[in-house]
Amino acid sequence: xxxxxxxxxxxxxxxxxxxTLHRLSNHMNRRGIEHxxxxxxxxxxxxxxxxxxxxxxxPFFLYPECRIALPNRNSIHQQLQAFEPxxxxxxxxxxxxxxxxxxxxxxxxxxxxxxHTHFDRYLEYYRLKSMIPLYxxxxxxxxxxxxxxxxxSLETLNTLQSQGIQRLKLWSRGIDCDLYSPDKRRDAIRxxxxxxxxxxxxxxxxxxxxxxxxxxxxxxxxxxxHMQSRVHWLIVGDGPLLPKMRLQCPPxxxxxxxxxxxxxxxxxxxxxxxxFPSCTETFGNVVLEAxxxxxxxxxxxAGGVKDLVAHHRSGVLFEPGNPExxxxxxxxxxxxxxxxxxxxxxxxxxxxQRSWEHIFDGLIRDYEEAIxxxxxxxxxxxxxA
Numbered sequence: 001x002x003x004x005x006x007x008x009x010x011x012x013x014x015x016x017x018x019x020t021l022h023r024l025s026n027h028m029n030r031r032g033i034e035h036x037x038x039x040x041x042x043x044x045x046x047x048x049x050x051x052x053x054x055x056x057x058x059p060f061f062l063y064p065e066c067r068i069a070l071p072n073r074n075s076i077h078q079q080l081q082a083f084e085p086x087x088x089x090x091x092x093x094x095x096x097x098x099x100x101x102x103x104x105x106x107x108x109x110x111x112x113x114x115x116h117t118h119f120d121r122y123l124e125y126y127r128l129k130s131m132i133p134l135y136x137x138x139x140x141x142x143x144x145x146x147x148x149x150x151x152x153s154l155e156t157l158n159t160l161q162s163q164g165i166q167r168l169k170l171w172s173r174g175i176d177c178d179l180y181s182p183d184k185r186r187d188a189i190r191x192x193x194x195x196x197x198x199x200x201x202x203x204x205x206x207x208x209x210x211x212x213x214x215x216x217x218x219x220x221x222x223x224x225x226h227m228q229s230r231v232h233w234l235i236v237g238d239g240p241l242l243p244k245m246r247l248q249c250p251p252x253x254x255x256x257x258x259x260x261x262x263x264x265x266x267x268x269x270x271x272x273x274x275x276f277p278s279c280t281e282t283f284g285n286v287v288l289e290a291x292x293x294x295x296x297x298x299x300x301x302a303g304g305v306k307d308l309v310a311h312h313r314s315g316v317l318f319e320p321g322n323p324e325x326x327x328x329x330x331x332x333x334x335x336x337x338x339x340x341x342x343x344x345x346x347x348x349x350x351x352x353q354r355s356w357e358h359i360f361d362g363l364i365r366d367y368e369e370a371i372x373x374x375x376x377x378x379x380x381x382x383x384x385a
Contacts, residue, residue: 268293
């Protein structure tokens with residue numbers, strides 16, 4: 001199999017899509033599958049760098065760390081003609097993805113499209129709700145010709161199905177349970193950030209409207225005094241709302257910026273509760289990282305997170321967009337630490353069932369099925385004609 005991947009986000013960007021595709025590329029290398037990955041991001045000294053084809057790009061005004069691709073269509077088409085891919089995997093519906101789709105349609109190549117982000121829900125947070133019908137009209141066109149649409153969770157699959165999108169398949173996500181582990185707990189985290197409160201509440205993710213930072217900030221501000229004195233918040237990440245959040249938050253909050261690798265694993269394992277208010281997740285990679293670290297999860301009962309967190313078993317789900325509900329759960333479970341620890345252990349057990357190798361090998365089988373199905377349909381048309 002020869003595979004061509006198209007994405008508008010890739011490492012060193014920090015998001016679930018970029019990380020997943022980077023792991024996928026490395027897995028393809030281990031399986032001996034030739035592939036090219038077209039992206040606006042430049043990878044330096046990565047294990048998959050030989051497969052990456054970076055294109056011209058400019059910063060995105062909302063997120064300067066994100067890049068907008070300005071691909072040279074002729075150059076990329078020439079590379080594809082020389083490579084002769086058996087299948088195209090289109091991971092984003094923007095500039096790079098659109099170029100890949102047009103190539104697949106023009107040359108009648110098998111192609112799959114993966115759906116990673118509920119951009120329709122993002123639009124609500126940016127006061128662009130009127131654009132949602134146009135968004136779905138475009139998405140339905142974009143996925144119409146795909147041999148398969150890959151979704152990260154059952155919630156996402158059901159959402160796309162309700163929009164009339166067909167040939168849906170579940171492509172879930174895995175976790176590195178050696179990296180993210182309760183064994184990474186370190187007292188040095190408390191020393192480094194001068195934390196004396198008994199409970200560390202952790203958030204990891206973009207500091208942006210679509211992560212429902214307003215709900216998190218309101219809960220942090222209005223936590224009752226008896227609970228406020230018992231907790232310290234660690235906010236790991238960056239984004240456009242960070243300056244505003246810094247001004248609004250109480251003094252028992254530490255902002256670390258983006259953290260990666262072993263340092264991030266130690267952050268998870270050294271905390272006592274993972275708090276995640278986002279209602280827009282198609283999956284929730286950071287939630288699974290927390291679970292693998294043995295950290296109980298307190299998350300909004302929305303999106304793909306519902307597929308991960310078993311309520312009152314591996315964590316607690318609260319009413320989305322309701323800071324009062326979040327405060328109630330923090331106060332309630334703050335007095336039941338033994339039960340919280342049990343939830344963390346259960347989350348670890350669930351995470352251990354999700355290896356990346358199993359997830360990616362299943363994806364390769366989906367690739368092969370898409371190629372075979374396209375070949376059978378082509379032969380059938382020839383015989384009919």
